[in-house]
Amino acid sequence: MIRKLASYIGEFKKASILTPLFIILEAICEVIIPFLMAAIIDNGINNSDMGYIAKIGVLMLVISMLSLFCGALAAKYGANASAGFARNLRSAMFENIQEFSFENIDKFSTAGLVTRLTTDITNVQNAYQMILRMCVRAPLMLVFAMIMSVLINKTLSLVFLGAIIFLGTVLFFIMTNVHPKFMSVFKKYDDLNASVQENLTGIRTVKSAVREDFEINKFKKASLNVKNKFVDAEKILVLNAPVMQFTMYTCILLLSWLGAKMIVSDTMTTGQLMSLFTYATQILMSLMMISMVFVMITMAKSSADRIFEVLEEKSTITNPKNPIKEVKDGSIVFENVDFSYAGDENKLNLQNVNLEIKSGETIGILGGTGSAKSTLVQLIPRLYDVTAGSIKVGGVDVRDYDTESLRNEVSMVLQKNVLFSGTIKENLRWGDKNATDEEIIDACKKSCADEFIETFPDGYDTYIEQGGTNVSGGQKQRLCIARALLKKPKILILDDSTSAVDTKTDAIIRDALKNDISSTTKIIIAQRISSIEDSDKIIVLDDGKIDAIGTHDELKANNSIYREVYESQMKGADDNE
Structure with a gap:
């Protein structure tokens, strides 16, 4: 399925490649800055060396501007690539629907197809943009920050390793349990769209029959079903934020306690501890981004399955190898x-x-x-094939x-x-x-x-x-x-x-x-x-x-x-x- 969907990136491959490249450069810049900050504290401030402070400060400013520039370009190319990918997917779905026989059309509800062309495509578009940016940025920041942490202090870096293992386990649990619930949500979306479509199409009949209250109640019921399904999914998703906060504050407390002891025993400098706090924030923010990506991908996978179903649907009516193109008469x-x-x-x-x-x-x-009667005549232009x-x-x-x-x-x-x-x-x-x-x-x-x-x-x-x-x-x-x-x-x-x-x-x-x-x-x-x-x-x-x-x-x-x-x-x- 992934290979099939990826084929619709098409002419936006360049933007899809440039986005992660600029993200990599942005991540490298952001990881260097805390290292330079530690150098300013240990070598500049502690030695009262204003020249050193100015030199490193200018270097930090240049790297910050480079990081900003790379981030802006990554955002531009990422938006272009994801929107273009969504456009190609939507066009491919619509073109395939035009080839459907009446039998194929009967298989999918009109409301279901509308949901797939709108809500589902949007979910996949957002997920693709997050994959190009966050899925590259978060792991890179995680790896780079971990490397820098190990270089500064191997003992304290074990705190981050424990946090990664703990959060990875929680995220795996969330993803495996939420996916089927989102699949159910989108089916209820179909029912909701069907209710709206039916009402708007027959609004004159509704008004003439004074059935507004009935239609309102029907819509409320469909809307309530969507809400209930979302609540079921969100009950699991809400675990993400508190677990993340718990892990982040636990890491900071452990770093503060262990780092303070190391400074007192002269096994670590103040600048190194300050940079570790920054790396801790980067690691935990990377984990938070990864969790957001997992949530988005979980939703997008449900949507992608539904999109793939339409793209893979083949018309039950096809031309023979050497079709006849002239109809002699109307017999x-x-x-x-x-x-x-x-x-x-x-x-x-x-x-x-x-x-x-x-x-x-x-x-x-x-x-x-x-x-x-209608069935009989619909067989003549081959809207359906005979059994x-x-x-x-x-x-x-x-x-x-x-x-x-x-x-x-x-x-x-x-x-x-x-x-x-x-x-x-x-x-x-x-x-x-x-x-x-x-x-x-x-x-x-x-x-x-x-x-x-x-x-x-x-x-x-x-x-x-x-x-x-x-x-x-x-x-x-x-x-x-x-x-x-x-x-x-x-x-x-x-x-x-x-x-x-x-x-x-x-x-x-x-x-x-x-x-x-x-x-x-x-x-x-x-x-x-x-x-x-x-x-x-x-x-x-x-x-x-x-x-x-x-x-x-x-x-x-x-x-x-x-x-x-x-x-x-x-x-x-x-x-x-």
């Missing part, structure tokens, strides 16, 4: 197709589907909720096509219509980025979108808010149909895409599709019989199986499900008159 054949979202042959969502659709035909699909059997488009198995080429010829308006922030033109050009204004207007006329677009002050340059919140459901559907038409596909799939428009507009759209794109195969999923009664064939689905196939008149006469839906809708129409 579709289902041969003994079974499909399961769980990939379990015992839990099939579609069973034994056999179906033949000729190029240019208009096919209607009708069925109750959960009958797998068993095969689907052929243009006489070729969809698994033999180049995925991008296939999907460019299959234009699909999903059940949940999505518009992105930007102008109407920008949204429509998702269908064809090179579409001219004339082509955009023509597509909008076919989908009856031009009616309302022309009423906007800015027309086709009207800005659409994220999610299309400033247009109605029916307007959103018509814009999505226009976007699909701009692709000029061989197959057009409308998944209940006219449910929010009135029957008159629905009829106009169907008439335009029939006359203007007659060579395109059209598959229309609808709840209204009127939306599909003119289809060449109508498929009735029931519980993942094809219950019947026929024309409107044939199904009305011979199929109980179709007839029941038809009569209930006709009765409703009669009651409204």
Whole structure:
């Protein structure tokens, strides 16, 4: 995992190398200063040698300025390297997510992916900066200060050795016990983000249903879970500070007591004791920095595991070795197709589907909720792969096509219509980025979108808010149909895409599709019989199986499900008159 993540340092390798180099120089400078201070006390002050004091004082000042300069450069390069590393990681994750199949997307929650792209990346970024700076500085300061302490007095240096062993044991205990708790924390973060995302996405529904109190309580519960998990982790982490303080003050007391005895017995000078106090502070501060790094790395490891999971996820849908890049026509054949979202042959969502659709035909699909209507059509552009059997488009198995080429010829308006922030033109050009204004207007006329677009002050340059919140459901559907038409596909799939428009507009759209794109195969999923009664064939689905196939008149006469839906809708129409 570490090697994989390190590969994303990329162009920031230079900054990643320069940072520890400047840290090394800074550490060397800081270790020399106490040694010079001892020399001033023992050789300058005790001998009243002002010339010596001035000379060493100037040298100390120069070394201090050099230390400051190296520290500033280390901070600059460290920040650059960690921020760049985070950028590369975030970009790599986002790019990999774009390659995910619907099956991969189903595996990760949206909130979970957002947390990984934000909180987890930030944790890894902070940890990387600490690794470049503190992980280099703290051990070096520890080693250098220990060497200088041994050179000054071997006996007193044993005090530091004992402190290092004691603190190392405590830090190991903290790290091994906190890691699993932080893993649990980030899972609760996913739940918290999911609560916020769901609320903001459906804020209009929340307000219209007066469910603010319910949503507030749900958020409080998710927030409380995060807080409780953090408290569990912090209960162990809080041991770090008091243990560190205890060790530091114990070292100072031992140094003071033992050092005073040595000065009295003339086995140590005052300057040496003063420098030992400074080295003691450096050693203990180094240990404190190491403990902070351990805490940060513990958190970052949990985040890194989650990031690595996304980076290593491979799309379940891939191109064959020599993919076919041209779709001959819009004919579709289902041969003994079974499909399961769980990939379990015992839990099939579609069973034994056999179906033949000729190029240019208009096919209607009708069925109750959960009958797998959307599932059936999502297999055509290979948004999912069949569990068993095969689907052929243009006489070729969809698994033999180049995925991008296939999907460019299959234009699909999903059940949940999505518009992105930007102008109407920008949204429509998702269908064809090179579409001219004339082509955009023509597509909008076919989908009856031009009616309302022309009423906007800015027309086709009207800005659409994220999610299309400033247009109605029916307007959103018509814009999505226009976007699909701009692709000029061989197959057009409308998944209940006219449910929010009135029957008159629905009829106009169907008439335009029939006359203007007659060579395109059209598959229309609808709840209204009127939306599909003119289809060449109508498929009735029931519980993942094809219950019947026929024309409107044939199904009305011979199929109980179709007839029941038809009569209930006709009765409703009669009651409204």
